[in-house]
Amino acid sequence: MSVICITGHKCSCSKDTHPSKRIVITGGPGAGKTAVLEIARKNFCEHISILPEAASILFGGGFPRGEGLPKKKASQRAIFHIQHELEQMVEDEKKSAITLCDRGTIDGLAYWPLTEELFWKEVGSTKEKELLRYDAVIHMRTPPAEQGYNFQNPVRVESAVQAALVDKKIEEAWKDHPHRYFVTSENDFLEKVLIAINLIKEHLPDCCKHHEIKELKK
Ligand SMILES: [Zn+2]
Ligand SMILES: [Zn+2]
Numbered sequence: 650m651s652v653i654c655i656t657g658h659k660c661s662c663s664k665d666t667h668p669s670k671r672i673v674i675t676g677g678p679g680a681g682k683t684a685v686l687e688i689a690r691k692n693f694c695e696h697i698s699i700l701p702e703a704a705s706i707l708f709g710g711g712f713p714r715g716e717g718l719p720k721k722k723a724s725q726r727a728i729f730h731i732q733h734e735l736e737q738m739v740e741d742e743k744k745s746a747i748t749l750c751d752r753g754t755i756d757g758l759a760y761w762p763l764t765e766e767l768f769w770k771e772v773g774s775t776k777e778k779e780l781l782r783y784d785a786v787i788h789m790r791t792p793p794a795e796q797g798y799n800f801q802n803p804v805r806v807e808s809a810v811q812a813a814l815v816d817k818k819i820e821e822a823w824k825d826h827p828h829r830y831f832v833t834s835e836n837d838f839l840e841k842v843l844i845a846i847n848l849i850k851e852h853l854p855d856c857c858k859h860h861e862i863k864e865l866k867k
């Protein structure tokens with residue numbers, strides 16, 4: 650997904666505005682994050698906005714990536730600010746009941762090469778402030794290598810071992826969030842995705858709840 654997606658399904662809800670919630674879908678590579686967002690896009694109503702992943706925008710758009718502190722720091726600062734602006738844009742539109750974020754600002758800590766203190770200093774924020782931005786965090790756990798980790802996303806270069814390490818770092822980064830859900834690796838991938846979709850559904854206002862999840866019918 651390269652553009653902001655407001656799902657196309659006409660809603661029976663007659664409200665123009667909704668109290669807005671932000672939900673982060675996060676997790677290491679290969680955890681099913683993309684599948685969850687795709688199914689949400691196809692099945693939920695027009696009052697859900699799905700943000701593209703800031704890192705994909707940045708690196709897909711040619712921002713230099715690679716080894717070395719200056720590059721790593723610059724890219725994480727840039728990702729942080731892109732994320733902020735994507736979220737702000739949807740908030741200003743006032744239409745969405747839920748903004749689904751493909752990772753949130755705090756994920757940057759998992760990729761930041763120096764101390765956490767320096768991260769907050771360089772992006773000009775604090776963990777406390779960033780935790781307050783999100784109503785819920787759904788962490789899709791990266792499956793062990795034997796359970797089908799793959800390289801579906803071309804801008805991801807992590808190996809299976811690195812993927813597990815990133816997953817662990819993400820867990821650590823969000824540990825103080827009061828509404829965090831872990832969706833663990835089941836053998837049944839569809840089951841895992843359905844758990845996440847239902848968690849999102851619970852956060853929809855009643856006026857927007859009556860959408861059938863057609864994609865997940867067996
Ligand atoms: Zn509604
Ligand atoms: Zn709706």
